[in-house]
Amino acid sequence: MFAAGTDTSSSTLEWAMAELLNNPKSLAIAQAEMDCVIGQNDIIQESDISHLPYLQAVVKETFQFHRAAPFLVPRKAEADVEVLGFMVSKDTQVLVNVWAIGRDPAMWENPIRFEPERFLSKETDVKGRDYELTPFGGGRRICPGLPLAVVTVSLMLTSLLYFFDWKLPNGVASEDLDMDETFGITLHRTNPLHAVPVKKRAYK
Numbered sequence: 001m002f003a004a005g006t007d008t009s010s011s012t013l014e015w016a017m018a019e020l021l022n023n024p025k026s027l028a029i030a031q032a033e034m035d036c037v038i039g040q041n042d043i044i045q046e047s048d049i050s051h052l053p054y055l056q057a058v059v060k061e062t063f064q065f066h067r068a069a070p071f072l073v074p075r076k077a078e079a080d081v082e083v084l085g086f087m088v089s090k091d092t093q094v095l096v097n098v099w100a101i102g103r104d105p106a107m108w109e110n111p112i113r114f115e116p117e118r119f120l121s122k123e124t125d126v127k128g129r130d131y132e133l134t135p136f137g138g139g140r141r142i143c144p145g146l147p148l149a150v151v152t153v154s155l156m157l158t159s160l161l162y163f164f165d166w167k168l169p170n171g172v173a174s175e176d177l178d179m180d181e182t183f184g185i186t187l188h189r190t191n192p193l194h195a196v197p198v199k200k201r202a203y204k
């Protein structure tokens with residue numbers, strides 16, 4: 001439970017920050033939205049998230065682009081079954097490559113570009129009903145931490161962007177930020193993100 005709940009959320013948050021630093025226009029839009037919605041309250045509440053559509057789109061785009069569990073949890077076929085013309089025999093172990101679904105141009109326009117805007121005009125959600133976006137899996141074994149994870153990633157990201165501006169260290173240009181991925185049970189950045197916070201407002 002601890003491994004399933006911590007590594008996945010922290011890795012998703014790190015990817016979200018990396019993508020925003022790599023895409024300064026998206027970062028500016030997300031921060032401007034927070035300045036407008038949360039204003040000078042200097043405190044963030046869970047209820048603010050529902051008023052931050054761009055932030056929600058950034059979180060969804062991070063889930064779509066960097067699936068924390070790229071192959072979900074292995075399944076076993078209960079019976080012989082045909083899937084898309086392939087015969088899967090009873091008892092075969094099946095891995096669902098949701099990472100590849102997230103990069104499939106047949107499913108997504110510009111799949112390898114970080115574009116939160118794609119979610120502003122779509123109802124697609126991560127709750128296991130839209131098969132092109134299942135970062136939490138689906139069916140009976142869907143991640144039980146889904147609601148908690150969506151809220152914590154959204155709140156942590158909002159806190160980082162509302163209270164701080166962010167720079168890359170040592171004059172690294174945003175477009176040069178290394179975005180290499182390393183696969184395992186969970187998917188990580190190959191090199192941890194180094195970013196410099198610049199205090200923007202005080203926490204009350």
Ligand code: HEM
Binds near residue numbers: 068
């Ligand atoms: C960004 C955060 C997270 C992501 C992307 C994520 C993703 C996943 C995925 C893909 C699965 C497998 C589902 C399947 O194969 O259909 C899973 C299972 C699981 N997750 Fe999460 N998870 C996250 C956060 C959490 C949190 C916060 C908790 C608990 C507090 C949690 C607890 C679990 C547990 C217990 C399972 C195993 C469920 C089972 O096998 O029946 N996860 N998660």
